[in-house]
Amino acid sequence: MSLASRIQQAFKPRKASNLIGLSLQQESFHLSTIGEGRQVSCKLFNSAGGDFSTAFKAIQQQSDYSGQCHLVLSSKHNQIVQVDKPSLPDEEIHSALKWQIKDLVTIAPENMVLDYFDAPTLASGVEKIHVVCAAKDSLSTWLEVLREQQLEPTSITIEEFAFAALMPNIDDAKILLCQQPNEDMLLLIVKQGKLYFQRRLRGMANIGDKSEQELNFGTIDSLSLEIQRSMDYFERQMKQAPIKSIEVLVPIANEAYLARCLAENANVAVNLFSMPEPFEEYRTFAASLGAIHSLNENEVVHG
Numbered sequence: 677m678s679l680a681s682r683i684q685q686a687f688k689p690r691k692a693s694n695l696i697g698l699s700l701q702q703e704s705f706h707l708s709t710i711g712e713g714r715q716v717s718c719k720l721f722n723s724a725g726g727d728f729s730t731a732f733k734a735i736q737q738q739s740d741y742s743g744q745c746h747l748v749l750s751s752k753h754n755q756i757v758q759v760d761k762p763s764l765p766d767e768e769i770h771s772a773l774k775w776q777i778k779d780l781v782t783i784a785p786e787n788m789v790l791d792y793f794d795a796p797t798l799a800s801g802v803e804k805i806h807v808v809c810a811a812k813d814s815l816s817t818w819l820e821v822l823r824e825q826q827l828e829p830t831s832i833t834i835e836e837f838a839f840a841a842l843m844p845n846i847d848d849a850k851i852l853l854c855q856q857p858n859e860d861m862l863l864l865i866v867k868q869g870k871l872y873f874q875r876r877l878r879g880m881a882n883i884g885d886k887s888e889q890e891l892n893f894g895t896i897d898s899l900s901l902e903i904q905r906s907m908d909y910f911e912r913q914m915k916q917a918p919i920k921s922i923e924v925l926v927p928i929a930n931e932a933y934l935a936r937c938l939a940e941n942a943n944v945a946v947n948l949f950s951m952p953e954p955f956e957e958y959r960t961f962a963a964s965l966g967a968i969h970s971l972n973e974n975e976v977v978h979g
Contacts, residue, residue, distance in 0.1 A: 694743030696827055697967035699838065700750045702726060702858050708964040709741060716954060718961040726752075732821045742826035746967040747818070748838045751860045751876055754810045755781045756834070758795060761803045777807050787812050793871075806874075808834055831967075836862060836874045838966035839925070842952060845869035848920040849910070851903060852949065853938075855926045856963050857884065863902060865910055865919070873910055877902055884928035891930060891937065899934075900941035907944075923949035927959040 697708045703726050708718040719739065723731035735741055757780045762772050773792060774785040781788075790809035810832075819829045839854045839862060849867035861880035865873035877899070886895060907919050921944055924935040932948060939946035951958070955965050 695968040696741060696743050696745045697748065697838075697964035698745055698822075698827070699748035699835070699856060699961075699963040699967065700728065700753055701856055702750070702752065704857075705731065706856075706961045706964040707735065707741065708958070708961050708968065709743070710968055711743075716958070716965075718958045718964065729817050729821050732818065732825055732827075735825045735827065743828070744830040745822055745827035746830055747822075747832045748963050748967045749810060749832065749834050750856065751835065753814070754808055754834050755783065756806055756808050756836075756874075757781060758804055758806050761794075761805045773807055774809075777809065781809055783809055783811050789815060833967055835859070835963050836864060836871060838963040840864055840866050840871045841966040841970045842925075842949075842955075842962060843869070843923075849916060849918075851906065851919055851922040853899070853903070853922060853924050853926060854949070854962065855880070855883070857927070857960060858882065861899075861926065863906055865906065867916070872914070872916070873906060875902070875906060883926065883934075886930070888930055888933050891934060896934070896937045896941070900938060903938070903942065919944055921945040921947055923947055925949040925951075925959065925962055927962070 695710045699706045703724065704720055704722050705728065706718065706720055708716070710716055721731055721734060721738070757777050759776055759780070762769055762776065764772055769792070770790065773790055774788045778785050788809050789812045790807055792805045792807045795804040795806050815832070822829050835856060839852060843850065843852055843866040845868060847868060849865055849872065852864045852866055853861065854864065855861045858881050861877040861883065863875045863877055864871060880899075883891075883895065903922060910916050911918055922938065922942060924931065924938065924946065926934060928934070935946050935948050950956070951962065952969060955962075955969075958965060
């Protein structure tokens with residue numbers, strides 16, 4: 677199976693009895709499992725200097741994990757660009773896209789593995805797509821090491837889709853403000869279980885280090901401005917019904933304070949996001965859990 681096919685599977689949930697979600701970060705990764713006994717466990721693994729090939733080899737040394745592995749790439753390990761959808765048959769789009777985006781990303785076409793997902797049509801009527809690409813050489817190495825660790829790579833996805841998978845499938849559009857530790861913050865708009873809009877908020881990676889006072893020195897105002905801009909774009913440019921609420925999934929010590937402050941600047945409800953049962957105590961591991969949540973959504977119990 678090609679790497680492109682693996683990425684493509686990220687958008688096609690599959691059923692499995694023994695599932696492993698593995699989400700990359702800067703110098704660590706989260707590994708979450710739903711075992712055959714319907715037990716959930718989560719663990720943090722360190723990766724010195726971001727050397728994941730070496731770090732993956734420690735998985736079996738620390739725990740007896742095996743099964744289908746669903747890999748989540750952080751923003752450091754993938755790039756997303758929006759382009760006009762090529763007027764080509766579906767089977768020819770993938771090969772054409774790498775040349776269409778070659779000047780928009782830093783990965784050479786010959787080392788590029790990519791997939792795309794449709795962007796909602798704007799008021800202009802122009803059909804757009806979001807192209808996700810990653811470096812083939814790095815992925816090939818990681819997948820081979822994972823196989824050696826009895827973790828069979830089944831799909832590759834990105835943080836945006838992993839987080840969005842945790843949202844309930846309802847008609848109302850909601851903003852999910854979410855983050856993995858020390859990663860870019862993400863602003864997602866999810867409606868009817870689909871990702872309508874995504875934005876990476878740069879400069880927020882170290883928000884967990886800020887005190888309540890420091891959060892008030894520009895951070896809250898900056899986040900509020902980004903939220904309002906995104907809501908305006910969604911409603912005016914995308915011609916969508918208004919956002920119903922803002923859900924906060926930023927697992928830092930001052931998460932509740934952050935949500936309260938954002939609520940003071942917002943004209944819609946701001947809530948701490950409720951993780952699906954039984955994941956609430958694993959908020960920090962949300963991305964790795966999101967990668968496998970929809971695959972076994974109704975068969976999980978707390979372990």
